[in-house]
Amino acid sequence: xKSFKHLFGIADLSREQIEYLVNLGDSFIDxxxxxxxxxxxxxxxxxxxxxxxxxTRTRTSFELAGKRLSAxxxxxxxxxxxxxxxxxxxxTGQTLAxxxxxxxxxxxxxxxxxxxxxxxxxxxxxxxxxxxxxxxPTQILTDLLTLKQAWGSPEGKTITIxxxxxxxxxxxxxxxxxxxxxxxxxxxxxxxxxxxxxxRYGCEVYYDFDEALPGSDAVYMLRVQTERLTxxxxxxxxxxxxxxxxxxxxxxxxxxxxxLVLHPGPMNRGVxxxxxxxxxxxxxxxxxxxxGVAVRMAVLAALCGGEGGDxx
Amino acid sequence: xxxxxxxxxxxIDPANGIDKKADLWIEDSKVVAIGxxxxxxxxxIDASGxxxxxxxxxxxxxxREPGQEWKEDIESGSRAAITGGVTSMCCMxxxxxxxxxxxxxxxxxxxxxxxxxCNVHPIGAVTKNLEGKELTEMRELTRAGCVAFSDDGxxxxxxxxxxxxxxxxxxxxxxIIQHAEEKELTKDGCINEGWxxxxxxxxxxxxxxxxxxxxRDIMLTRRADARYHVAHISSQRGVxxxxxxxxxxxxxxTEAAPxxxxxxxxxxxxxxxxxxxxxxLRTEADRLAVIEGLRDGTIEVIxxxxxxxxxxxxxxxxxxxxxxxxxxxxxxxxxxxxxxNGVLSMSDMIxxxxxxxxxxxxxxxxTLSVGAEADVCIFDDKATWTVDREALVSKGKNTPWHGKQMxxxxxxxxxxxxxxxxxxxxxx
Numbered sequence: 232x233k234s235f236k237h238l239f240g241i242a243d244l245s246r247e248q249i250e251y252l253v254n255l256g257d258s259f260i261d262x263x264x265x266x267x268x269x270x271x272x273x274x275x276x277x278x279x280x281x282x283x284x285x286x287t288r289t290r291t292s293f294e295l296a297g298k299r300l301s302a303x304x305x306x307x308x309x310x311x312x313x314x315x316x317x318x319x320x321x322x323t324g325q326t327l328a329x330x331x332x333x334x335x336x337x338x339x340x341x342x343x344x345x346x347x348x349x350x351x352x353x354x355x356x357x358x359x360x361x362x363x364x365x366x367x368p369t370q371i372l373t374d375l376l377t378l379k380q381a382w383g384s385p386e387g388k389t390i391t392i393x394x395x396x397x398x399x400x401x402x403x404x405x406x407x408x409x410x411x412x413x414x415x416x417x418x419x420x421x422x423x424x425x426x427x428x429x430x431r432y433g434c435e436v437y438y439d440f441d442e443a444l445p446g447s448d449a450v451y452m453l454r455v456q457t458e459r460l461t462x463x464x465x466x467x468x469x470x471x472x473x474x475x476x477x478x479x480x481x482x483x484x485x486x487x488x489x490x491l492v493l494h495p496g497p498m499n500r501g502v503x504x505x506x507x508x509x510x511x512x513x514x515x516x517x518x519x520x521x522x523g524v525a526v527r528m529a530v531l532a533a534l535c536g537g538e539g540g541d542x543x
Numbered sequence: 544x545x546x547x548x549x550x551x552x553x554x555i556d557p558a559n560g561i562d563k564k565a566d567l568w569i570e571d572s573k574v575v576a577i578g579x580x581x582x583x584x585x586x587x588i589d590a591s592g593x594x595x596x597x598x599x600x601x602x603x604x605x606x607r608e609p610g611q612e613w614k615e616d617i618e619s620g621s622r623a624a625i626t627g628g629v630t631s632m633c634c635m636x637x638x639x640x641x642x643x644x645x646x647x648x649x650x651x652x653x654x655x656x657x658x659x660x661c662n663v664h665p666i667g668a669v670t671k672n673l674e675g676k677e678l679t680e681m682r683e684l685t686r687a688g689c690v691a692f693s694d695d696g697x698x699x700x701x702x703x704x705x706x707x708x709x710x711x712x713x714x715x716x717x718x719i720i721q722h723a724e725e726k727e728l729t730k731d732g733c734i735n736e737g738w739x740x741x742x743x744x745x746x747x748x749x750x751x752x753x754x755x756x757x758x759r760d761i762m763l764t765r766r767a768d769a770r771y772h773v774a775h776i777s778s779q780r781g782v783x784x785x786x787x788x789x790x791x792x793x794x795x796x797t798e799a800a801p802x803x804x805x806x807x808x809x810x811x812x813x814x815x816x817x818x819x820x821x822x823x824l825r826t827e828a829d830r831l832a833v834i835e836g837l838r839d840g841t842i843e844v845i846x847x848x849x850x851x852x853x854x855x856x857x858x859x860x861x862x863x864x865x866x867x868x869x870x871x872x873x874x875x876x877x878x879x880x881x882x883x884n885g886v887l888s889m890s891d892m893i894x895x896x897x898x899x900x901x902x903x904x905x906x907x908x909x910t911l912s913v914g915a916e917a918d919v920c921i922f923d924d925k926a927t928w929t930v931d932r933e934a935l936v937s938k939g940k941n942t943p944w945h946g947k948q949m950x951x952x953x954x955x956x957x958x959x960x961x962x963x964x965x966x967x968x969x970x971x
Contacts, residue, residue, distance in 0.1 A: 321858060329716075342744040347860040363862070365744030375919035403744055426741040427749075 598630025610639025850938020
């Protein structure tokens with residue numbers, strides 16, 4: 232595999248690189264299940280988690296990934312003030328880089344934050360933990376590892392992704408990965424939650440959730456920010472949203488018995504997903520959380536030139 | 544008395560239909576002859592192989608003085624202008640304080656005269672504080688030297704205020720220049736809404752933001768029988784609406800900025816902050832429509848929307864970077880592509896940055912008529928150079944053309960008969 236300096240998004244990865252990271256993540260699953268959850272891979276390496284947006288699971292996932300590989304991990308939650316976000320972003324980035332970390336993991340509400348900071352930070356690998364509505368590559372690698380456990384390969388499968396596609400970095404990264412790995416994507420949303428020209432990703436677009444379900448191998452429910460629904464006139468009410476685009480057990484039957492349910496979390500029960508589905512055997516939502524740690528271990532290892540980060 | 548001969552150049556003066564190889568004679572500050580002239584020149588400029596035309600006019604510039612002199616000021620803007628062959632420019636009122644009362648307009652004109660390199664004609668604000676509520680004293684502003692009115696940077700948003708602004712300005716024959724943008728549609732947006740904004744995951748500004756405002760304004764212009772000028776037109780439907788308004792006989796005019804006929808939204812890929820402006824770079828179909836508008840005369844003016852910003856205003860990622868790019872120094876070479884691609888004759892292209900804006904605004908400049916002030920631009924349309932942002936004369940370094948090769952270079956700029964720019968050197 233060709234080594235890489237940063238992980239900005241799925242857009243920059245080849246199929247081989249994606250598969251390499253997923254397989255490497257696979258090999259790390261065991262460490263997380265052992266009584267003694269520690270490997271020496273990243274001993275002496277420093278990882279900084281720089282989170283400008285609230286996040287519990289992604290930040291914890293990166294933190295555990297680093298610590299279980301013996302890296303020194305620091306967490307920073309920086310708040311973004313509307314007026315000075317640009318300046319503080321660059322200054323914060325440069326300040327942290329001056330402390331010579333190996334990796335800075337960044338989450339920010341502005342798309343392109345990693346690309347922007349990378350221009351000014353030398354000798355530091357940057358990992359995108361979610362930038363605005365742009366990309367969320369480690370979530371997609373996590374999903375692919377989850378699906379690998381269930382299916383072996385996603386090739387030829389159909390994943391139906393539902394919800395606020397317009398503001399979803401998860402949807403965009405999946406649409407990019409689908410093209411590279413050969414799986415199909417159906418996007419389901421009202422027009423108010425679809426970005427312009429979404430079909431140019433090569434996906435199928437559905438407005439009717441029930442029409443999209445038959446033939447789906449997995450249903451991927453996106454978290455809906457309820458205030459975004461009503462304040463931005465995207466939908467009149469949560470009630471009507473749940474009725475049209477919420478997933479419940481009855482609706483899911485149309486997809487058949489084999490269909491998996493995924494969600495990047497955190498869930499809004501009763502909004503995009505009903506409890507009867509969230510807690511069912513079809514739900515792989517907690518597997519996603521578990522494999523997320525393994526995949527992030529793989530990403531950190533690859534970027535630090537540890538386990539197989541060079542040509543192979 | 545001093546006699547200057549610009550010899551062997553190809554003189555193009557669209558206002559007078561002149562397009563021929565001849566000598567241009569200037570006595571003190573005035574043009575005295577094209578062709579033969581009695582007398583011995585005190586000074587000669589050899590313009591062999593070059594084009595000699597009226598000094599260019601850029602009717603859409605942000606000079607940032609007063610109020611934001613770290614971005615640009617009248618002196619640095621004037622120096623950038625003459626480097627680009629521009630000898631007259633109109634500065635937009637979104638300064639601090641705004642050009643919404645006569646004192647500021649007079650101060651700007653006075654300061655430009657002190658600098659003495661380029662004419663500066665202020666555009667007065669349409670509304671006080673650019674707040675879009677109450678009209679400014681347009682008569683007073685006109686007496687102080689304002690040549691048109693605009694709230695540029697912002698649209699005149701409310702339809703009721705726009706109606707009154709058009710009616711009031713029409714009463715006295717003034718022109719309203721509109722930054723056509725329905726903010727309800729474009730708020731939080733930073734680039735054109737479409738495939739590129741979707742891929743980058745940033746909020747887009749739909750083209751309908753521009754189109755709906757132009758449509759509304761044309762209807763109000765019809766009722767008011769006003770003079771309405773669309774600033775920096777960038778959309779296909781916008782051009783079509785202006786074309787049909789003209790065909791109907793309405794006094795609707797427009798201008799295009801070089802970036803809108805040279806570049807598309809693709810330029811933003813990679814989160815390029817120097818390709819962020821408002822209206823944004825749009826699609827190839829829009830770009831081609833702007834070119835067609837230039838070709839068939841729907842768009843009578845080329846103007847830059849020169850918008851210098853400090854590095855700090857741009858160095859913060861695409862979503863929060865300031866809108867705007869500099870343009871004075873690249874206007875001519877970028878526009879020359881229209882001639883090279885057969886869209887416009889050299890004379891028609893020059894007209895769009897000389898006599899056409901002069902006529903719209905009643906400036907009296909933009910020609911080489913005998914007796915006219917000798918504002919002259921001499922350029923080599925084949926010379927090549929590479930844009931280096933650090934070498935730009937403007938304080939603003941925000942150009943999408945950094946590192947790109949330009950064909951066409953200004954070699955001399957004359958202001959009222961004085962050589963103010965010569966082969967890269969500014970003569971203060």
